[in-house]
Amino acid sequence: MDLEPPLQVPLQTAFNATTPVYHILTGSFRSFSLFLLAFNPLQLSIDLVQTIPAFGPHQYIGLGPRLQGQQDARYAYTTSWALPPTLQSWVYEGQPEPRVRFVESAGITATSSYVTVPPPYTHLYAAGGPSAQVHALPAQQAPGFGPHAQELYFVPQDEWETADKTRKALRYGSHGVEFAFPTGGPALAFIPVLGGSTIEIYSRAADGTLIHIDTSPAPQRPGDGAAHEEEDGTRHVKVHPNGRILYCVTEHSNYLDIYRITPPNGATPILTYLDSRSLIPPRLRTEGNTTFRGDTLILAPSTPTHPAPQTIFATTRGAEGSDTRGWVGVWRLDDDGLFMGDAANENNPYMLERWEATTGGGKAHALDVRVKEGEDGELDADGALWVLLTDDSPPHPAVRVLEWDGWLWRGGGTRLREVAAWPAAGSANDEDVEQIQGGSHAVWLD
Numbered sequence: 165m166d167l168e169p170p171l172q173v174p175l176q177t178a179f180n181a182t183t184p185v186y187h188i189l190t191g192s193f194r195s196f197s198l199f200l201l202a203f204n205p206l207q208l209s210i211d212l213v214q215t216i217p218a219f220g221p222h223q224y225i226g227l228g229p230r231l232q233g234q235q236d237a238r239y240a241y242t243t244s245w246a247l248p249p250t251l252q253s254w255v256y257e258g259q260p261e262p263r264v265r266f267v268e269s270a271g272i273t274a275t276s277s278y279v280t281v282p283p284p285y286t287h288l289y290a291a292g293g294p295s296a297q298v299h300a301l302p303a304q305q306a307p308g309f310g311p312h313a314q315e316l317y318f319v320p321q322d323e324w325e326t327a328d329k330t331r332k333a334l335r336y337g338s339h340g341v342e343f344a345f346p347t348g349g350p351a352l353a354f355i356p357v358l359g360g361s362t363i364e365i366y367s368r369a370a371d372g373t374l375i376h377i378d379t380s381p382a383p384q385r386p387g388d389g390a391a392h393e394e395e396d397g398t399r400h401v402k403v404h405p406n407g408r409i410l411y412c413v414t415e416h417s418n419y420l421d422i423y424r425i426t427p428p429n430g431a432t433p434i435l436t437y438l439d440s441r442s443l444i445p446p447r448l449r450t451e452g453n454t455t456f457r458g459d460t461l462i463l464a465p466s467t468p469t470h471p472a473p474q475t476i477f478a479t480t481r482g483a484e485g486s487d488t489r490g491w492v493g494v495w496r497l498d499d500d501g502l503f504m505g506d507a508a509n510e511n512n513p514y515m516l517e518r519w520e521a522t523t524g525g526g527k528a529h530a531l532d533v534r535v536k537e538g539e540d541g542e543l544d545a546d547g548a549l550w551v552l553l554t555d556d557s558p559p560h561p562a563v564r565v566l567e568w569d570g571w572l573w574r575g576g577g578t579r580l581r582e583v584a585a586w587p588a589a590g591s592a593n594d595e596d597v598e599q600i601q602g603g604s605h606a607v608w609l610d
Contacts, residue, residue, distance in 0.1 A: 190225075226242075249329065251276060299311070335359075353367075356400065358398060365434050399459065400460045424438055455486045461479070461531070462533055478495075479491065492566070519580040
């Protein structure tokens with residue numbers, strides 16, 4: 165595919181040169197391009213900086229580390245619904261003017277939904293549908309992809325040739341990959357498999373490949389009775405910075421679950437279920453409710469003031485074909501990464517906040533967060549954050565910025581609110597410019 169020159173909008177047309185801005189990279193389920201945006205925290209506005217012709221629709225964007233000696237430059241990696249299946253590599257450069265440029269594509273065997281580059285940043289891991297892949301990365305932070313190192317399968321190998329390898333398989337196959345780094349042991353990889361309602365667990369070998377070592381089934385939650393939640397739909401996982409706690413969002417049962425991670429010892433399960441919180445507000449919970457779809461989660465970043473994240477966000481979205489609005493839930497965590505308070509006390513504003521979204525979210529409602537900064541550049545001591553939320557659903561699909569005040573309760577009003585959206589509601593379309601038509605996944609770049 166030949167890429168057209170990117171549409172570059174000089175940033176000075178939108179902002180004064182001294183105005184601080186934070187850059188956002190987003191994809192869409194309804195357009196082929198990527199979009200570079202700039203959020204102005206003083207004006208609470210979002211402007212388009214660059215439209216990047218690409219290989220979309222793009223479901224997910226994974227970021228590599230900042231390049232050594234270039235704090236305003238980093239690599240990004242995207243998944244795509246386009247056929248044949250590929251992953252793409254990009255580089256973001258903040259100077260002399262912010263821009264994103266294409267580096268290279270890598271062919272894969274099945275459409276992927278997730279990509280990550282964990283320390284020591286020598287390999288890339290992608291998962292989606294019936295398979296997952298491991299790719300080596302070039303040495304010394306060179307751009308692009310290295311050799312394909314491994315293929316993992318989530319269907320019997322004798323069914324591989326006939327297995328669905330398109331985006332449809334993402335509805336019931338693997339749906340993510342995250343890593344933990346236990347002290348004194350090898351790194352562990354966790355891959356949620358939505359259709360099997362399991363979390364598959366791997367040990368990372370010295371050459372970067374993964375060795376399957378355990379399967380964690382759906383948990384038996386209090387109140388479930390004798391039946392297992394066989395249709396949980398494990399969708400998205402994250403690992404606490406302490407490496408001892410794993411969080412999981414379930415698509416079908418709409419829970420945020422917490423597990424303890426125990427390094428492999430041959431006797432104890434690697435994942436032990438500890439606790440859950442419902443993604444659905446109490447007044448909307450009904451037996452067999454099928455109007456919500458649990459979606460994504462993200463932890464607040466570690467900071468010098470709060471090295472252990474105080475906060476975890478998780479989303480649920482309205483099921484396709486329903487008029488149900490999605491929700492963002494915010495839970496307070498203790499220093500060990502566990503929920504503060506108990507599940508029965510859901511009206512305690514010091515432990516939980518919920519925000520009803522503008523729409524159902526469509527296929528999106530993905531999250532990213534960055535710490536708020538004061539005018540002197542200091543990080544907010546109360547844990548206040550800027551939150552990205554993507555929205556793929558009419559009547560106003562958009563990339564949204566929410567403002568989170570942190571847990572310092574000041575009384576009155578919500579501590580989580582929408583402050584900006586792009587495109588803005590009711591904005592006129594330029595017929596000569598490709599429209600995003602709703603965000604899929606967006607990330608903060610700086």
